[in-house]
Amino acid sequence: MMAPVQTVADGRYPPSYYAASRAIERTPVQLMGEVSADVCVVGAGYSGLSAALHLAEKGFKVVVVEGAEVGWGASGRNGGQVVNGLNASLETIERRYGPGTANFVGGLVQEGAGIIYDWVDRYGIDCDLRRGNIYAAYTAQHMRGLEEKQALWRRHGMDDHEILDQAGIRRHIGSQAYVGGMIDHSGGHMHPLNLALGEAKALEGLGGIIHERSPVTKVEQDGSGATVTTAQGRVRAQAVLVCGNAYLGNVVPELTARVMPVSTQMMATAPLGKERAEALLPTGMCVEDVRYILDYFRLSADHRLIFGGGVVYGGSDPADVVAKLRPNLDKVFPQLKDVAIDYAWSGNFALSFSRVPQLGRLGQRVYFAHGYSGHGVTGSHLFGRILSEAVRGDLTRFDTFAGLPWIPFPGGRMFRAQYSTLGSWWYALKDRLGW
Structure with missing residues (x-):
């Protein structure tokens, strides 16, 4: 049994730890009537x-239109891990696009x-970075x-990775589960909803306008501009x-089939x-394992363990998130079997079939970006x-990204979730066998 996905029309934040501990309380302002801007952004x-x-930093007049509230989707529900790549x-x-694209x-x-670190410092964003x-x-x-990844990144001028043997990783993680690992010293973690709320505050401080609780129904363009329409207004x-x-959703039909919603749980x-x-994470770093269907975890500022993992293709939510994740938590940290779970939630990210984000333009005036495939914290910025x-x-x-061919999901829109589920079973088998 799957619980229904919470829709943008609900408007309210899901009952997550992040929503309960957010640092900024906003009063949503709906879009009413007609307004004008240099640029309208759909999605906060x-x-x-x-x-x-x-x-806005360059002086543009920007209006953001959001169907729910700032950071309501993946940006305010994710693992909070600043993972490069x-x-x-x-x-x-x-291999797919050639050495020039890889370089x-x-x-x-x-x-x-780097954008995240700069803005947290410049705008004083309180997000426990x-x-x-x-x-x-x-x-x-x-x-x-991991050793191959370290060597590959070094060839591209990045040398922030440190290989850990078994003794080394146990200095960072109080678990017997791992044989070793690798630190990315340029990565990090933070409170993801507070980051989004802090960025929204910075935008408004520069004159940007955000309209929340204003689901977009239509995006149109003509020779003189573009129009974003909601139930009660337009930009x-x-x-x-x-x-x-x-x-x-299907607000821009040309984009609907390009990505698939996939839910992950926390x-x-x-x-x-x-x-x-x-004792669990002595150095305070966040962790993710390297399996295809991975677990990821970190400590919050108030000393909770935030633990996530699992996927459901098509974007449905499991009926019981705790039942799904608790066995994985107990495997990594059996010493926490007596600990209560205070919050459990789910949320969707957009998966592209190639696992490469997509940038593009529809006509001359409508641009889009999506499909971060689970690496959206850094990719989106x-x-x-x-x-x-x-x-x-x-x-x-x-143009470099827009020129990369996007690959449709086998089976088309109707069967993409079933196809991806079959693929995930194969990779889950590889995970279990340690391949």
Whole structure:
């Protein structure tokens, strides 16, 4: 049994730890009547906020239209882990698109994290930012993969990775589950909803306007501009940036089949206390393992363990998130079997078949970005910047990504979830066998 997905029309934040501990309380202002802007951004998640804030910093008049509230979707529900790179590895990108594209991507995969670190500092965003993330390995083959990744990233000028043997990883993780791992010292973690809310506040401080609880019903363009329509208003602009990602629905029909919503699940324990929490993660770094269907976890500022994992293709929510995740938590940290779970939630990200995010343009005035495939925290900030560059007339980086062919899901829109589920079973088998 699957619970129904919460829709944008609900408007309210899901009952997550992040919503319960958010630092900023907003009063949503709906779009009423007609307004004008240089640029209208559809979606107040990381992609939309990044594009809008970059444009506002350059003096553009920006209006953001959000169906629910700021950070309502994946941007306010995710693991909070600043993980560099795309879902598709540089090796995959080189094999699929050639060394030139791999070199281009290799030169910017850390840029999204840099945007986050810069804005947290510049705008004083209170989001519990900490540096460092760990990739954890279950098998010797996993370790060989991490060593290859370290060597590959070094070839592209990135040398922030430190290999850990079994003794080394146990200095960072109080678990017997792993044989080793690798630290990315340029990664990190934070409170994701507070990051989004802080970015929204920064945008408004620069004159940007955000209309929440205003689901978009239509996006149109003509020779003189573009129009974004909601139930009670519309925005007339010179350009529109569509950043709805997994929750865009069928608002822009040309984009519907390009990505598939996939839900992932998270939960937060009761507060563990400082001593017990630090025994789990003594150096305070976040962790993800290197399996295809992975677990990821970190400590919150109030000493909870936030633990996530699992996928459901098509975007349905499990009927019982705790029942799904608790066995994985107990495997990694059996010492927490007596600990209560205070919060459990689910949310969707947008999966592209190639696992490479998509940038593009529909006509002359409508741009879009989506399909981060589970690596959206950093990718969305980077692609938001690239969207802003395109609006300002610099298409250099935009055209490189827009020129990459997008691959439709086998079986089309109707059967894409079933196809992907079959694929996930194969990769889950590989995970169990340690391949």
